[in-house]
Amino acid sequence: MRRSTRRRGSGAPTIALPLASEREELPLYAQLYQNIREHILSGSLAAGATIPSARTMAADLRLSRNTIEAALGLLVEDGFVTRRVGAGTVVADVRDLASLAPRWRRAPAPATPARDPLLTEPAAPPAPLSARGARLAAAGLAERDADHRGLPTTVDVTKFPLGEWNRLLARASRERGLRALQSGDPQGDRALRRAVAEHVRLARGVRCTADQVLIVNSTQQALDLTSRLLLAAGDLVLVEEPGYPSARAVFTAGGATVSGLPVDRHGARTDRLEEFPGTRMLYLTPSHQFPLGVTLTLRRRMAALAWARAHGAWIVEDDYDSEFRYDGRPIAALQGLDRHGRVLYIGTFNKVLFPGLRLAYLIVPEALADSYTSARRLTDGGSPPNVQTALAAFIRSGHFAAHLRRMRLHYRTRRDALVRRLTALGDAIRLGASDTGLHLVAHLADGVDDERLAAAGAGFGLGIAPLSNYFAEHRAGEPVPRGLLLTFGASSIAEIGAGAAAFSPLLRPPRAAARRATRAPSP
């Protein structure tokens, strides 16, 4: 129930206490102080106006005189009103107050603005975003919705040596003392950049020095910096089709015109790059194409590099999960073949260690390192130095390599379990490559509704998403390839078994239907 002073004439404002639900457990005198102060600041109680007497307010608001006096005392002290015997309580001219000096600790503003319709006009709707802002927000919003329908957690964080990590983190702050607490080099901690350079040189065949390494928060930040520095609005960017939606989204958000480069079993069709004149940048996942899982052949790699060199175009190589290679020897990075500084290489620790770490890296041609660092300094300031120091120690001490080995084995058993289950389904599905990473694709016959299947399968404890969602450009008349992305990283073997068992019956009917359509019925 709201308590308020009587309306006294049409012009007089209503002095009121907020509704009980809005009070936030403030003392009553503070609420009253707040309310009168609002009226004065908003002008509804103008300079020279008289405030109802303490006795009147006490009666109207059903408050004690003490409460009223406490509120008025504060208002006097803060210069909002003056009280003189005979003249009553008069509103001061506050326009010249040198500063607002409210009793914030005693009387904070209500939590929710503009709840009291008597106190303020409804807030005007904020002006719309700028065109580029709207593009950015829309792309990010689409990403959120994609997350919701798409792949859940793919990384198993339960195996991460958290105790060891926390020990290194505490030591990093202690040992580096003040330095670890200060803001660091926006390019990244030198020790970590060295460790990254060594890691990618040895494990991925990347050619670089620590000076070319930029520590960033995430692959997304690496892509965003790249888009902002190297692209102009309207530039043509090619991404793989099907491809990684977040990459497409960040280029779109940056104002680029994005087109899809088809992918076949040899990887992206870099042999067809000349069909896309004027292309400024090409986004590739050469080691383990997302989502199809195929590897870009050497011929296609060479074609991409020759094209980039001939046209002065950029290649962004997103090497997002090739640490988890289960069969055969690792595929070297495309960057290692580049002799003309056209490749920007991105790797991440957020999958290998844990997603909440927020550390990834970008390796750029030497001539661009300063520009990237400048952009990072200005737009963000750099990643936390103590976490970077801890990670450098984690790598140097061999914990990183040990964790990688452990996780490779761990994920491999999951992959094996899933592949075994899927193989048992026979020709209802065709399995894509599964030698690397934390997901695989089960291809379905054309026309099967993979969205429906994925939705139906979502309840079975498997990470599952329809392949058709990763095709951004549907050409009229052409069927969209159908399939299911299945993630196995965060599932136990038992979950995989149970999930696949529950899911299998859903896969069979379309196969039967497809068979009926293509073969004569067997007698």
Add this chain to the structure above:
Amino acid sequence: MRRSTRRRGSGAPTIALPLASEREELPLYAQLYQNIREHILSGSLAAGATIPSARTMAADLRLSRNTIEAALGLLVEDGFVTRRVGAGTVVADVRDLASLAPRWRRAPAPATPARDPLLTEPAAPPAPLSARGARLAAAGLAERDADHRGLPTTVDVTKFPLGEWNRLLARASRERGLRALQSGDPQGDRALRRAVAEHVRLARGVRCTADQVLIVNSTQQALDLTSRLLLAAGDLVLVEEPGYPSARAVFTAGGATVSGLPVDRHGARTDRLEEFPGTRMLYLTPSHQFPLGVTLTLRRRMAALAWARAHGAWIVEDDYDSEFRYDGRPIAALQGLDRHGRVLYIGTFNKVLFPGLRLAYLIVPEALADSYTSARRLTDGGSPPNVQTALAAFIRSGHFAAHLRRMRLHYRTRRDALVRRLTALGDAIRLGASDTGLHLVAHLADGVDDERLAAAGAGFGLGIAPLSNYFAEHRAGEPVPRGLLLTFGASSIAEIGAGAAAFSPLLRPPRAAARRATRAPSP
């Protein structure tokens, strides 16, 4: 000394070992493998070409036959060459290799690309940055250079309760378990957003709910997101003159046209806003103007809000250090007076706790919260969840308030010491406001070379920068106000005393000169 095979005819490539300095302690066979592989991939050893015999290479390179055989063995195994008795060692057609499968762990690529002039052509210079990229990089580069000449560390991190913090951080990962290791809400950890909302409501008079709070890495990131979402290229932005160079830089980098709004002793001249038609955004430091230290009066606050409402413009309120208020009651935030959702409020933990923390916050009108969150999701992904959880616990448990109280006293003694020393200089300088924050301004007479003075004073252990550097727009004919920014946060009282004592003589001559110029010489 470089060892290489003899050149055999003009077309044959030189098989060589890298120079000793470039070897990175790889075994010799690995270096040789690497070199030959490079030749094959670059095409300088074409398919069908014959490689010198093992004996020839051993002699030319002064290596053992075992070393040569080890390298050739690897090349055969990887499919780069074939060896047949009689035919010798022949280069394979590698264009169809399904993948590059180098012996990376045994033979990494040299650290520095293109060092060997015989091996590769010089790398083509990368194509230039896009126009917006160049603008971004240039603004960031200017910032770096400004850092170098400007204010050193202003925050004393030695008093931070690091042990307690590390304990909370470890507990955050343990208690929240998997969740703290996963990537979190890009808007920010809910518990931290609640704690921030409560803190700014009580301590700063900000009107908000946790839904309006966005956790970001830094003030710079808050400004950058704001520029990207709310501004179009070419939009007019007003910043204070003199003002915070990093804010000006980030708006400039975003393509805005930036103008200066003069500041006097009542703060920014918001009474003159109508002189800047078409302004889309106004950047203010109302509680403690940077760098002058003055407070925006209530009249000017009201003028700014009325202007923003009338024109649908935005006000960015950067409340960067008002936690450190030494005299009088805290100045409430401008945001708390806004009833029309025109103010974006920025606060930071990087000054109050430690700069390496990389956590700040942005409080936006409710209608914009989703757009900001979307932009953050897409361009970065969010701040580390475990650090956010730890900070929420740090605030809830009272450590934050206790640390604030401690630091307020700590910095206050430093401020007192500096003010005492400066006051003793008499009228050589005029002291600006020093009731808040970690710096103060000592105004000098017009024409005094404050850049020279600041450079001369840099050696005395005081954080010092010339005031004139913070004026971005010099009008011809008008003298630039001169003064010195002095930071005291990271200095001991002894350092302040010694620094000021050493510095004082430098300040006196200009005063004497100024006196001579304005007064008749005394007899």
